Amino acid sequence: MSTENKLKDVTRRDFLQKTTAAAIGSFFIVPRHVLGKGFRAPSDKMNLAAVGIGSKGFSDITNAWNKGAENVVALCDVDWAYGKKCFDKFPDAKKYKDFRVMLDEMGKDIDGLIVSTPDHTHAVIASAAISRGKHVYVQKPMTHSINEARYLTEAARKHKVVSQMGNQGASNPAQQQMVEWFKKGVIGTVKEVDVWTNRPIWPQGIPVPTQKSEVPSTLDWDLYVGPADWVDYSPAYHPFKWHGWWNFGTGALGDMGCHLIDSPFRVLGLGYPTEVECSVGAVFLKDWTPEYIPEGCPPSSRVQIKFPATKINKSEMTMTWHDGGLRPFHPDLIPADDALGEPDSSNGAMLIGDKGVMMCATYGKDPKVYLKSGEKLTMPKGAFETKYTSLPEFGHHVAWTDACKAGFDSKEHKALTSTFDYSGPLTETVIMGNLAIRSYNLRKASADGKNFTFPGRKKLLWDGKSMKVTNFDEANQYVTRKYRGDWKLS
Known part of the structure; x- marks a missing residue:
């Protein structure tokens, strides 16, 4: 040696x-x-x-x-x-x-x-x-x-x-508090979860830009586009507004899903889902006829994702995502004057169990439990803090x-x-919601070509191990991204 x-x-x-x-x-x-x-x-x-x-x-x-x-x-x-x-x-x-x-x-x-x-x-x-x-x-x-x-x-x-x-x-210690509450059986078995956001906070559901724009001298647009399909530069893409275009971004769900779905994913010990279904907001640029813009994310959406029982949560569970300013309504256990999630109810996650409701804001902040007994639990000051949590972004x-x-x-x-062993499956769950959204307006023509249906508007069944939709093959085009030119994964 x-x-x-x-x-x-x-x-x-x-x-x-x-x-x-x-x-x-x-x-x-x-x-x-x-x-x-x-x-x-x-x-x-x-x-x-x-x-x-x-x-x-x-x-x-x-x-x-x-x-x-x-x-x-x-x-x-x-x-x-x-x-x-x-x-x-x-x-x-x-x-x-x-x-x-x-x-x-x-x-x-x-x-x-x-x-x-x-x-x-x-x-x-x-x-x-x-x-x-x-x-x-x-x-x-x-x-x-x-x-x-x-x-x-x-x-x-x-x-x-x-x-x-x-x-x-x-890394917010509040997440550990939520895990601890659930492990102690405080809210019981969870069969329903709601997650919501005020995103998009950028233009979304708008027509593709067609006006020619000069590329800024400081920007290498070819490198910016990278592995994506080529499109001409537009200030409608860079900076920040890229979130609303499938070529570059992942919409409201991609932007906030990994923050908001993280809490129920962690608390309930979730893995690969089994099915997904969605509905999306429509854009009308003229009377009666909705405008379908496949290049762009919709102005709003609701996505329902189902998970099997886990070692931690002994029941199948349905998670519903709401974006575009849509949110769930107050469960009976939460007082009418209490905000949902954030103080303005703009973002949050809510786990509904058979003994109570657990709720938090973005990043798992400000967790609360509302019990059927009428008791309300909040996180004790300083609980689960570490040497890192006083640092920016929880260390x-x-x-x-x-x-x-x-x-x-x-x-x-x-x-x-x-x-990545944790965040990989979490990301797959988030992006699977986008798979449903992008499949929503896919059409199938009848044999004579005169009529068509929208199979993507049905429930999509998911084989997580094989990364495949089993009942609508056209949706699988969104599982894998095709890269431009010689771009590839190393």
Whole structure:
């Protein structure tokens, strides 16, 4: 065995014991390529890179950097005007527009990558990093399609990298309070869950832009489009408004589902659903005739997803998603003057059990229980708090960097609240709702071509293990994303 391999096989404690005598009176840093993955000297910081550094990406890399606890060595954005604030904050970081060039040039110097781009590029960027053995933090939803989520989940496990999805509410101690209440049987068995949001808060359900627009000089539009189908640049897509277009975004459900569905998913120990059904709001640009815009997400939708019984919840369960400002009505146990979820009832999740109702706002905040006895439970102050929860976004980013430094098999990694082993199935559930929404207006013509039906408006039966709709094959076109040109998953 070579000297390098012997070094990789010893533990950190052994290494420190054997080198203490030689190190007394001097300061040393052992190169990361000698120590190997998951093994680093205590003086060594993590080298971070980020792709997509405007808006949410700025806070993601800033939180992970943790006031200098880690190094930021490379930053990448297809629009350098949009990324200027982040470039200015980290002037020593090398700047890139193409993440592939960044990984080729700096791969040996990068330990972990943060991906905060529009949804359609999450998978290609994350897979490129994972295949190189880089730890990854990926914004929600983890991917744009179901097969991408399954691919990244398996890839992270195969390459033994530390992963975390950016649904920071997963690290909110209030989630653990909800888990504890349910395990104690406080609300009994749950057969019904409601989840709702005020999204979209961007233009959605509108016609495809047709007016030609000049591409900003700071933006590489070809890189922005990336693996998606080619469309000409429009300010209707970038920045932010991409959420409402299937080519780039995942709509209201993709934007908020991983935040709001997280609570019932975690509390009830859910996995793959068995069926999905939806209805969507219609857009009328002229009298009587609804406008179907397949390129864009609808203005509103309701999605019903069914799950089998779990080890934790001993009953089949139906989850209903509401968006576009729609929300469920008050159950009898919740007083008429109490808001649902958020103080303005705009976002929330509600688990309806046979003994009571458990409710929370976005990120699992402000959990409450309303019991049939008339008692109301709230979270005790300071319950389930950790060393991370006082940090920005509940320490979701710092817990990830600590786990990266500790290694794949560490207790720190096992303690993460949204590794891909958890967030992969959660993302698949969210995106399966979009599969139903996109299938809703698919038409089937009769044999003579004179009449047609809408099979996608029926209930879709789902085989989670095989990632397949079993009763309407046309819907399966949305399970896997086809990539433009030579774009691929690594």
